[in-house]
Amino acid sequence: MMTLERLRADHAHALLAFERENREYFARSIPDRGDLYFVEFAARHRALLAEQDAGACQFHVVMDDRGELVGRVNLVDVEEGAAELGYRIGERAAGRGMATAAVEEVCRLAATAYRLSALTAVTTLDNPASMAVLGRNGFTAVGDVRIGERPGRRYQRRLVAMR
Incomplete structure (x- = not known):
């Protein structure tokens, strides 16, 4: 069972811990965010919230x-x-x-709450799990x-x- 929560300021501590804990795991299949990402995390988190408030992005955390x-x-x-879809699930919850x-x-949510009509996503070819997730959710390779x-x-x- 999982739930999505729209990103909030009070998620910062848990999100930073999640990113640190899974850094090496993620780097196996996607480019690493680099050390600066972690050093400047607080400012970046505030900037993401501002982007979300402006409607340019919709960020969510996945809770078990x-x-x-x-x-x-x-x-x-x-x-x-x-919009472009991006996602990452930590190693302990994978599979x-x-x-x-x-x-x-x-x-x-994209179709109903955010009134979007199309999504795109990208994944590396060495990440078959991500390709399978997209396929199971109706995405087509283009x-x-x-x-x-x-x-x-x-x-x-x-x-x-859906109504």
């Missing part, structure tokens, strides 16, 4: 059934009814369907990309608001 932060799922570059459920829920130095794939999904 014990109320622990185990991931994040975000909609960035919200513009003209579309339990958490990413699939979190992406499913944010797609629902082209190849580079993510840092790694080859990747771009995905797209049309959204329909």
